[in-house]
Amino acid sequence: MLLKVLYKNITLNSLDLNSNNIIGIEGGKLLAKFLCKNTTLNSLNLGGNNLGSEGGKTLAVALCKNSTLTSLNLRSNKIGSEGGKALAHALCKNSALTSLSLQNNRLGSEGGKALGDALCKNSTLAFLNLKYNNLGSEGGKALADALCKNSKLISLNLNNNRLGSEGGKALADALCKNSTLTYLNLNSNWIGSEGGKALSDALYENTTLTSLNLQNNAFGSEGGKAIADALCKNSTLTSLDLESNDLGPEGGKALADALCSNSSLTSFNFRSNNLGLSGGYAIVDALCKNATIKNSDLRDNNLKGGEAIVDALCKNIALTSLDLRSNGLGSGEGKILANVLCKISTLTSLDLYDNKLGSEGGKALANALYKNSMLTFLNLTWNKLGPEGGKALADVLCKNSTLTSLNLESNALGSEGGQALANALCKNSTLTSLNLNSNWIGSEGGKALANALCKNSTLTSLNLQSNRLGPEGGKALTDALCKNNTLISLDLESNNLGSEGGKSLADVLYSNTSLTSLNLRFNNLGLSGGYAIVDALSKNDTLKYLDLRDNNLKVGCALFKSTLHKHNNKNFKY
Template sequence: MIGEKGAQYLADALVKNKTLTTLILRANDIGEKGAEHLANALLKNITLTTLDLSGNSIKSEGAQYLANAFANNTVLTTLHLFSNGICDKGAMYIASALNGKTNLTTLNLSNNNIGARGAKDLANALSNNKTITALDLAINWITDTEAQLFSDALCTNSTLTTLDFTSNQIGDNGTQCLANSLTKNTTLVELNLSVNVIGPMGAEHLAKALAINKTLTTLKLFANSVEDIGAQNFAEALINNTNTTLNTLNILRNRITAEGVEYLANALVNNTTLTTLDLSENRIPDRGAQHIANALVNNNTLTTLNLRLNKIRDEGIQHLSNALASNTTRRTLDVCGNGIAKEQNGAT
C-alpha cells in the first residue's frame, strides 16, 4: 500500500504530467490526507479522465476535497469511490458538487454507508445534474422512502442511463415508485434492483411499466422474491412484444417454479427482443425445462439462457437437447449444478 505519502508523490506528478488519462489506486490506504493531495492536483491537471480510489478510507473529509476538485475540473469524467466510508456527510458534499457545473459522467458510491440524508441529497442533485450517465449506489441503506425521491428525480433527469441499487432495502412500495418513473423517463437503459426485498407486487409494478417504457434494455432483479406471480407479470409484458426494448432480464434466485417458467416460456415463443434470460438458482424442475425447450424450438432471438443450480435432471436436459438440435440459433446455455447424470453432460 502506498499510503498518504505515496498519494502525495503521485499528486505532485499529476500536476506536471500531460499524458496520463487513467489512475487506479484501489485499496492503498491513502486516507483523507491522500485524497486531499490528489484533489489539489486535479485542480491543475488537464488530462486525467478516470480516477479510481476505491477502498481507501477517504471518509467524508476526503469526499469533500474530491467534490471540490471535480466541481472545478473540466476533464475528469469517471470517479470510483467504492467502499470509502463516505457516509451521509460525504454524500452531501458530492451532491452539492453535482448540483453545479461538472463534466463527471460516471460515479461509483457503492458500499459507503449512505443512508436517508445522503440519499436525499443525491436524489435532489440528480434532478438538476445534466452530465451523470451512470450512478452506482449499491450496498448502502436506501429504503422505499429514498427510492421515491430517486423516482421523482428520474421523472425530470434526461441524462442518466444506468442506475444500480443492488443490496439496499427497497421493497414493493419503493419499486412501485421507480416503476412509475419508468413510464415517464426516456433515457434510462439499465436498472439494477438485485438483492433487495421486492416481492410479487413489486414485480407487477415493474412489468406494467415495461409495457409502456421504450428505453430500458436491462432489468436485474437477482435475489429478490418475485415468485411465480412475478414471472407471470413479466411474461405478460414480453408476450406479443408488448415491450420492444428489453433484451436482458435477470431474475436469478427468485423462488420461481415450473409454473412461473411456463408463463415465461409462452412469452418466449413470440418475443423477438429478449436475448438474455437468467433463471439460475430458482426451483425449476424437469417440467419447467420442458416448457423452456418447447419455446426454444421456435425462438430465434434468445442467445443466452442461464439455468444454473435448479432441479433439472436428465429428462429436462433431454428436452433442452432436442430443442437445440431442431433450432440452430447460436446460443449459450448454462445448466451447471443441476444433478445431470455423467453420460448426459455433453448436452450442455
C-alpha cells in the same frame, strides 16, 4: 503440426494461442524459431502457456531478429527475472514492437530494473503491462527513471507490484518530467499518504496524463486532500480511480470542493472510502455543480439515510452512469431516485444492487420508467421488491421502449411476479437481457415465461437460475426453444429439471440454431438425461458453452469424455 502450417502460410497476421499449456518450453522455442523467419505476423498472444524462463529467453532472441511483430502477449508464463532480463535486452534492439504484456510473470525487482534500462533506449514501445510482477520499490524506481527519458510510452500498468511509498514518490517525480504517458495504473501498491501527496504535486505539473488508477493505496484523508488540491489546478486528467483508500468524510469533502472547480474529469470512482453521510452528500452536491462528470461510483460508502444525497442528484444535468451499490438505500431514497429518473435526461445506466428499496421503492422506480426515455441498463439485484414490485416493473415493460438490460436477481418475485414479467415480454420489443435468478418463480412462472419466449423476438439472454422450475417448467421452456430463434444464452442452473427435463432439452438441441450458451448445472439430470444432451451435440453446431456439472454423471464420465472430445470444445463442463 501447427508450426509446419505456419511456416507455409504467407498471409497470417494475427495468431491467438492463449492458455494452450501444451505449448510449454519446447513449443515456445519452436515458435521463437518461426518468428526469426516470419515476415507477416504482427500480433501474437501466448498468454498462459507455461513457457518458463527458457521459453522467454528464446522468444527474446527471436525479437532481436523479427521486424514485423507489433503486439506480443506473454501474460502468465512464469518467465521470471532471467527471462525478463532477456526480453529487456531484446527491447533495446527491436524496433517494431509497440505493445507488450508481461503480466504475472514473477519478474521481480531485477527484471523490473532491466526493463527500466531498456525503456531508456527503446523508441517504439507504446503499451507496457507489468501487472502482478512483485517489482518492489527498486523496480518502481528504475521504471520511474526510464519515464524521465522515454518519449514513446503512452500506457503503463503497474497494478499490484508492491512499489510502496518510495516507488510511488519516484514515479511522481517522473510524471513531472514525462510528456507522453497518458495512462498509468498504480492499483494496490501500498503507496500511502506520503506517496499520494507526491503524486498530487506531480498532477500540478503534468499536462499529458488523462487516466490515473490509484485504487487501494491507503492514502487516507490526508492523501485524499492533497489529490483534491491538485484537481483544482489540473486540467488534463479525465479519469481518476480512488477506490478503497479510506478517504473518510474529510477526504470526501475536500474532493467535493475540487469537483466544483474541475472541468476536465469525466469519470471518478469513489467506491469503498467510508465517506459516510456527510462526505457522500458533499460529493453529490458537487456533482450538481459539475457539468463534466458522466460516470461516478459511490458504492459501499455507508450512505444509509441519505435522502438528501439522492435528492441532490436531481440537479445534475451531465451524469450518464450512476452506481449506488450496497449503500443501504431504503424505500424513501428509492422514491427520490424515481424523481431523479423523471428529471435527468442523460442517465443511461443505474445500478442499485444490494439496497433495501422494497416493493414501494420498486413501484416508484417503475412509475418513473414510464416517463424516462433514456435509461438502458437497470440493476435492482437484492432489493426485496417482492411480487408487487415485480408486477409494477412488468407493467412498465409493456410500454417502455428504451430499457435493454434488467437485473432482478434475488427479489422474491414469486410465481405472480414471474407470470407478470412473462406477460410483459410478450409485448416488449427492446429488452435483450433479463436476469430473474433466485426468485422462486416455480413451474407456473416457468410455463408463463416459456409461452412468452414463443412470442418474444428481442430477448437474447435469460437467467432463470434457482427458480424451482421443476420438470414441468423445464419441459415448457424446451418446447418454447423449438420456436424461439433469438435467445442465445439460457441459464437454468439449480432448477431440479430431472432426467426427463434433460431429455426434453436434448430434443431441442437437435433443432435449435440460435442458442450458444446453456447452463444446466445442479439439475439432477442423471446419466440418461445427461447422455441425451451430450448425444444431441453431435448434430448441434451452434452451442459453444455447456455446463453439466453436478448432475450425477460420474458413472458415464468415460462415455461423456469420448463424446465431448469429438466436439473438441473446452467450454463444455461436466
